[in-house]
Amino acid sequence: xxxSAPSGQLDDRPSVPEQRGTDGPYLRVDDLRVRFDTExxxxxxxxxxxxxxxxxxxxxxxxxxxxxxxxxxxxxxGLHNPKRTTVxxxxxxxxxxxxxxxxxxxxxxxxxxxxxxxxxxLSALHPYYxxxxxxxxxxxxHHPRAxxxxxxxxxxDMLGRVGIPQPARRFDQYPHEFSGGMRxxxxxxxxxxxxxxxxxxxxxTTALDVTVQAQILDLLADLQAEFHSAIIxxxxxxxxxxxxxxxxxxxxxxxxxERGSVEQxxxxxxxxxxxxxxxxxxxxxxxxxxxxxxxxxNPPSLINLPPGCAFHPRCRYADRNxxxxxxxxxxxxPAGEDGHLVACHLSADDRTRLYAEDIAHVGVAR
Amino acid sequence: MARFLIKRLFSAVLTLFAVSxxxxxxFFALPRDPVSGMCPKNCNPERLERVRQELGLRDPLVTQxxxxxxxxxxxxxxxxxxxxxxxxxxxxxxxxxxxxxLDTITRVLPVTxxxxxxxxxxWLLLGVGLGMVSALRRGTWLDRAAIGFSLTGASLQLxxxxxxxxxxxxxxxxxxxxxxxxxxxxNPLKWASGLVLAWVALAFLFSAIYxxxxxxxxxxxxxxxxxxxxxxxxxxxxxxYGRHALRAxxxxxxxxxxxxxxxxxxxxxxxxxxxxxxxxxxTAVDAVRAGDLPTIMATVLISAVxxxxxxxxxxxxxxxxxxxxxxx
Numbered sequence: 001x002x003x004s005a006p007s008g009q010l011d012d013r014p015s016v017p018e019q020r021g022t023d024g025p026y027l028r029v030d031d032l033r034v035r036f037d038t039e040x041x042x043x044x045x046x047x048x049x050x051x052x053x054x055x056x057x058x059x060x061x062x063x064x065x066x067x068x069x070x071x072x073x074x075x076x077x078g079l080h081n082p083k084r085t086t087v088x089x090x091x092x093x094x095x096x097x098x099x100x101x102x103x104x105x106x107x108x109x110x111x112x113x114x115x116x117x118x119x120x121x122l123s124a125l126h127p128y129y130x131x132x133x134x135x136x137x138x139x140x141x142h143h144p145r146a147x148x149x150x151x152x153x154x155x156x157d158m159l160g161r162v163g164i165p166q167p168a169r170r171f172d173q174y175p176h177e178f179s180g181g182m183r184x185x186x187x188x189x190x191x192x193x194x195x196x197x198x199x200x201x202x203x204x205t206t207a208l209d210v211t212v213q214a215q216i217l218d219l220l221a222d223l224q225a226e227f228h229s230a231i232i233x234x235x236x237x238x239x240x241x242x243x244x245x246x247x248x249x250x251x252x253x254x255x256x257x258e259r260g261s262v263e264q265x266x267x268x269x270x271x272x273x274x275x276x277x278x279x280x281x282x283x284x285x286x287x288x289x290x291x292x293x294x295x296x297x298n299p300p301s302l303i304n305l306p307p308g309c310a311f312h313p314r315c316r317y318a319d320r321n322x323x324x325x326x327x328x329x330x331x332x333x334p335a336g337e338d339g340h341l342v343a344c345h346l347s348a349d350d351r352t353r354l355y356a357e358d359i360a361h362v363g364v365a366r
Numbered sequence: 367m368a369r370f371l372i373k374r375l376f377s378a379v380l381t382l383f384a385v386s387x388x389x390x391x392x393f394f395a396l397p398r399d400p401v402s403g404m405c406p407k408n409c410n411p412e413r414l415e416r417v418r419q420e421l422g423l424r425d426p427l428v429t430q431x432x433x434x435x436x437x438x439x440x441x442x443x444x445x446x447x448x449x450x451x452x453x454x455x456x457x458x459x460x461x462x463x464x465x466x467x468l469d470t471i472t473r474v475l476p477v478t479x480x481x482x483x484x485x486x487x488x489w490l491l492l493g494v495g496l497g498m499v500s501a502l503r504r505g506t507w508l509d510r511a512a513i514g515f516s517l518t519g520a521s522l523q524l525x526x527x528x529x530x531x532x533x534x535x536x537x538x539x540x541x542x543x544x545x546x547x548x549x550x551x552x553n554p555l556k557w558a559s560g561l562v563l564a565w566v567a568l569a570f571l572f573s574a575i576y577x578x579x580x581x582x583x584x585x586x587x588x589x590x591x592x593x594x595x596x597x598x599x600x601x602x603x604x605x606x607y608g609r610h611a612l613r614a615x616x617x618x619x620x621x622x623x624x625x626x627x628x629x630x631x632x633x634x635x636x637x638x639x640x641x642x643x644x645x646x647x648x649t650a651v652d653a654v655r656a657g658d659l660p661t662i663m664a665t666v667l668i669s670a671v672x673x674x675x676x677x678x679x680x681x682x683x684x685x686x687x688x689x690x691x692x693x694x
Binding site for chain 1: 613
């Protein structure tokens with residue numbers, strides 16, 4: 001077996017019985033693996049990832065494109081094409097294990113217990129139906145007995161709740177008549193119309209301009225406080241993570257390379273890849289002329305992952321442990337502090353020293 | 367929406383005007399004398415000259431054109447040799463057929479409509495249906511069979527398919543009568559049995575294009591984000607495919623269908639000839655052969671009207687399907 005999180009690192013409770021328990025994390029993902037069979041070979045998009053999110057908490061999943069973060073979220077919702085995708089491991093949502101469940105049963109949870117907000121609301125909303133109609137549809141599919149008027153009222157309420165002015169008038173407009181920020185609000189209203197306990201936001205602010213980004217993040221935080229839902233925030237933007245996340249999972253090449261609280265991962269990062277992410281983002285408070293240090297090279301091919309540590313071809317410190325980086329897959333293990341996990345061959349002392357010497361003064365790492 | 371419609375209708379009228387002028391000019395640019403065709407070989411020059419006078423061929427072209435257009439909108443007096451008073455919409459008198467052109471048209475137009483409309487319904491249902499099935503069952507034997515079917519249809523010619531159908535169903539199996547036209551109001555069963563082979567042949571050839579087009583469109587739409595959103599809401603597959611994917615995939619099909627049907631209504635010469643049915647298309651070809659200007663004008667104008675109406679309808683349908691078009 002390649003690396004997988006030793007079970008019970010973060011959530012060492014006995015396994016939740018198969019019912020909608022109120023205690024324990026609302027979402028628990030254990031050793032999730034997602035494989036696509038393509039003509040070019042098998043793509044290991046997610047390769048043994050584990051994490052958990054409790055109600056009222058936000059997990060930020062960070063990584064470059066192709067790191068497996070979106071694939072993970074689609075796997076939770078069961079949206080992969082079963083003909084070309086193999087999903088294994090366990091996904092517990094509200095105590096129910098979803099992997100291997102018939103499509104009809106997963107479908108009943110989709111949009112009701114777990115909902116998703118997509119990156120680009122313009123392409124994610126249907127261009128030919130009014131915004132209101134699409135929200136009503138999302139509501140009625142899980143409330144088949146709801147009347148037209150009731151569903152409409154509910155949709156208008158939701159539009160108002162997410163901060164869309166004149167919701168009753170906007171209800172009858174089409175997505176193209178909305179501005180980008182308003183569209184994303186409408187998308188959020190649609191996702192929340194059934195009070196889901198789990199909300200997955202896949203780069204919800206990437207397509208928006210910066211001033212609107214902050215509003216959307218604030219809105220999500222407000223709504224989370226109100227509905228007490230578990231949120232997964234998928235992003236490549238560390239600024240977003242620092243604003244909204246309680247916990248952070250850093251993914252690289254389909255594997256988890258670092259996991260911990262937002263404080264731990266952003267203030268005392270342990271993995272060279274996380275360091276790279278931090279030192280390639282400019283800091284508002286730093287010296288404007290200071291050079292940023294980008295991560296050299298490109299994300300790896302998921303068909304042909306580098307042997308050993310997938311990050312080693314891009315890692316400045318790969319040679320410090322002889323051949324180990326090239327031959328042995330590092331396991332996600334304790335990084336020192338409680339609950340902080342890292343998958344790296346460097347010793348704890350090395351990591352602390354290298355971070356202080358090379359990284360701590362660059363970019364937002366400051 | 368009203369402005370959109372008015373704009374479209376205005377350009378439609380302009381198009382028709384241009385078509386009528388062009389047809390008129392092209393006819394007189396032909397190197398043959400329109401009168402010689404309607405006069406026996408032993409015509410003497412005086413008689414030819416008299417006929418020319420009678421037809422107004424000695425008048426300037428503008429006068430002739432104006433007279434023709436006046437006939438369409440208000441009717442006109444054609445003289446005793448051409449049936450006397452001709453009420454609006456007067457399309458003139460054909461010396462070749464020895465009847466008012468309007469009578470010819472009212473006789474052959476229902477034939478073409480009877481061939482094209484059922485065939486179009488058939489080819490759209492078959493084509494779009496096949497396309498959808500093969501897109502949703504991509505890579506299965508069903509998909510391959512549908513692709514094979516449409517490839518065959520796209521590679522064949524109507525006169526070949528028509529001849530094979532005639533040979534098998536009419537002459538060998540004797541399941542169907544020799545194709546002919548009966549009015550649907552006289553005998554619907556005879557109407558259908560006389561034309562069904564023409565429908566099948568047209569549908570086979572046309573549905574091929576529609577199957578391929580709608581398959582490609584559907585596959586493209588299925589990978590759209592909004593289809594994923596529909597699934598993420600928890601909608602069942604029939605709703606995701608039927609309501610969300612199909613509506614977006616169908617738009618380009620509507621465009622092509624409108625143009626095809628419009629063009630086909632202007633005459634399906636090859637189909638009519640293959641099955642020996644006298645419709646608008648054959649009438650037009652016959653008129654060109656005989657140098658019969660009034661009939662040529664009428665058939666060309668009617669074809670143009672169909673194409674223009676089809677275009678306006680496509681635009682309206684487009685606006686009905688895609689709200690983003692309505693702003694334009």
